[in-house]
Amino acid sequence: MNTENKKVSIFALGGINEIGKNMYVIQSDDDIVVIDCGSKFPDETLLGIDLIIQDISYLLENADKVRALIVTHGHEDHIGGIPYFLKQLNIPIYATNLTLGLIEIKLKEHGLLRNTQLFLIDSESKLRLGTIKTSFFRVSHSIPDCLGVAFHTSQGTIVHTGDFKFDMTPVDEQNPDIHKMAELGQNGVLLLLSESTNAERPGSTPSERKIADHVEEAFRKAPRKIFISTFASNVHRVQTIVNAAIKTNRKLALLGRSMVNVVSVAMERGYLSIPEGMLVDQNEINTMNPENIVILCTGSQGEPMAALSRLASSSFRQVEVLPEDTVIFAAGPIPGNEKSITRIIDNLYTLGAHVIYGSGNVTGMHVSGHACQEELKLMLTLMKPKYFIPIHGEYRMLHHHQLLAESVGVERDNIFIIQNGDVVDIVNEEAIQTRSIEAGNVFVDGFGIGDVGEIILRDRKLLSEDGMLVIVTTLSKANGKIISGPDTISRGFVYGPESEALINEVNQNVRSTVSKTRDTNRNQRVLKQNIKKSLEKLLYSRTKRKPMILPIIIEV
């Protein structure tokens, strides 16, 4: 292969030093291929933000070179950004059957389905995207139909694992393509990008199949209605729940929009088998014998608007959790969600329900979808790459993945711990990391994409802590004296009759500032600043709070 003057570049626009908004990019001279386009949920410091997506400036500047978006699987952190991406750059999307189904739901919601080019691939597909040849291999994960990707470039083969575990006994019997992986490794992998989510965890992740017995046992013991909650996208687990319901002579109802959506896509496309007549409408639940119904619902992460949360607070319209009902959490808590989940558990116990929860080890109702250390080492061993970039994880996960790679023989100098935007260039089959391109967080707030920045967030933070105080004063243009006001409006700072004395003091303070300032300076900006400064001091000394102060001066 002629590699002279050729260059292949690899970088991430999301997914490094974070869990979420995955996007990895391979560029071979004039051809760019994008892998995944996820979104990320904001943490509690990003007040009012709905979603975080990637900064794709680089792709927009090189729009003519971008050949395709390949989507490895249908989780939000891999598909959630697609509608926003397509509004900026309409490129063809390649994904497997179920993944396409889940993408289509999103595109419909955003009115984008008609103008998007969607291409169905499977693990046997081979694509030529510009000069980049692409092949695939099947991996196991907590959603069906997942792919790893191999890019056969001018510099050699670059492999992206997608999210994976090695489940040798998968529920759908679609085993990981371990022989293909071995073959890729045998033929030589120049660079491996492998996911790092569980790189801190020793051992191997148990098979999804392990869950079936636990679910069935819990169903057999349940005296009345069963509510069971899991990730809607975990179609394997939904199938396990369906099977246990069949065995225990129960029908199935679905609660929650995403559960209904995913189940219907998965059934249509043949990933989920539910016997005819087994699904009942939520309206029918109350007419049925409680011993003969399982209610599969969203909300295992404690999401306040999801079905389970509403059931726990008795605010679901048609269905109630009653004493002796059983509620099963068939999902582990995503870090950060623990408190919302325990609040729901507390409420469910208050309603008299039996609640089955706890980590996977305790209840056997959950296993991870990600490879633990022994599996990560297996992937590295199969691929035996010259170069390695740990992806898809926070820094400590990447760090531990690096140690694992070293332990199976990848040279330390050949491992790149990158940031989003850092570019690894491969020239003459040698990789170096010297440059960076623009990358970062773009905030979605309502219809706004990227318009909420640091200033707005800082103001929201100030307002959230101590509220605000608006002071309106009307002055005479002629002599600078107060004609009316000051009038004070508090929101989120103080309230009610108890604050009257303080508000009087505020107004007195403003009057005094107006008269003092009038003697020296008639500039309105100066007056406003003086009012603000003086009030800040007064209010802090009286309340130890720092409301946002907004002086408004009208001159007539």
Place this chain on the structure above:
Amino acid sequence: MNTENKKVSIFALGGINEIGKNMYVIQSDDDIVVIDCGSKFPDETLLGIDLIIQDISYLLENADKVRALIVTHGHEDHIGGIPYFLKQLNIPIYATNLTLGLIEIKLKEHGLLRNTQLFLIDSESKLRLGTIKTSFFRVSHSIPDCLGVAFHTSQGTIVHTGDFKFDMTPVDEQNPDIHKMAELGQNGVLLLLSESTNAERPGSTPSERKIADHVEEAFRKAPRKIFISTFASNVHRVQTIVNAAIKTNRKLALLGRSMVNVVSVAMERGYLSIPEGMLVDQNEINTMNPENIVILCTGSQGEPMAALSRLASSSFRQVEVLPEDTVIFAAGPIPGNEKSITRIIDNLYTLGAHVIYGSGNVTGMHVSGHACQEELKLMLTLMKPKYFIPIHGEYRMLHHHQLLAESVGVERDNIFIIQNGDVVDIVNEEAIQTRSIEAGNVFVDGFGIGDVGEIILRDRKLLSEDGMLVIVTTLSKANGKIISGPDTISRGFVYGPESEALINEVNQNVRSTVSKTRDTNRNQRVLKQNIKKSLEKLLYSRTKRKPMILPIIIEV
């Protein structure tokens, strides 16, 4: 004993259905004794709130009957509310030596030390508080000098366990008074109040002593400086760290105000033994051989202002974490703190440090201070109470504690799962729960105690999500026409030149509302409402956001 016409009442003013702000009350006719006075940290929904304390209206109404506050141990959730309590009701406080030392730090900060009556007790003390006779027994916990309390009342003996575990090999060799507990049980316990923190966890909590070997081993392996973080109040663990430092020929520096405070109180009062010359000032750290220093610091829970967080972000003035330094988390994460902690771990790895973290089982650097299921059953078995109230826990913990009590023979009907404020009355040695008194959360915000209520919090929430828009318009009193404005001020909603078109639209909308309203109604309140309604609709349709809208009308 003559029990005729006598009544003993028991209730909680905090600590039930929550972890935090513990306060339990025993009333025997005209004598009231309060146990503990903790504070609680607000969750992320209570914007701007500093601390949560109890509603003590009942105690204020019955101030003449309140004989004493007994404090079982020196943790924040048992002492944090004391300054606020004393400002409302100045009653004598009884506590052990170390607990008093920690309370005194608080009283000094609030300028209350001189006017507070503090009484030193130990596990051998016997008090007569009005008609209530009180004795004590020693329990193990994650702070030294902890007590359980027995109240010998007209109705019988009521026992409050305090926070406890059964550590048979405690670091300070102060074993739990298991024989006293047995004796209490043998003589008859009418009612037991026992803590429930770990009631969900099977087995027993390991001894604090287990940690020593792990700490020493980690110290031996550390090539350069060691940073180790734990709860300042865990004096046993601090002693373990001191001992390991001695053995590995390292001196000790302290970082963080609470660490310095607690260590000095614990040394003064004989709970901590640090050889002379071993403590070095933080200024000396950089002058020392990195192999000969251990830095004990606050911040194991990821608190943003604590030492460890500032070290991790390289913003601590005199001390730096450098490559090959070792950082040890010798504390487990309190639920809800996981994300802040992992952010710090990521930063520490970025600095090149070795980081030792993870749950107690993984690193051996942490054990719980609370009894697990087997120990809770042991306490119940020792006390064999007729009646049982599980306390100190969220609902599911109380629920599991109830099941444990049933399993060792307490009758289901004799177990009371109460709410804060629910009263259990004992008359003729029979307990019933029929009434409630006022109880709830009081918010501390700056100097304000209880002045921040639902309206202020609701406004802060609105402001935090989408900010606000103030629109100022000056109208002619004569004809209602606009003289100047509308002028629009946005904070936390939109910002900068991109929002200009929207702001113009807003102003146009206000002009149109003013002119429409003028024709039908000249009432200013009506006009403001119309402006608000019309803008809400406009802004939501344009931005899908809901800022707080504050129309200001000046008439001249």
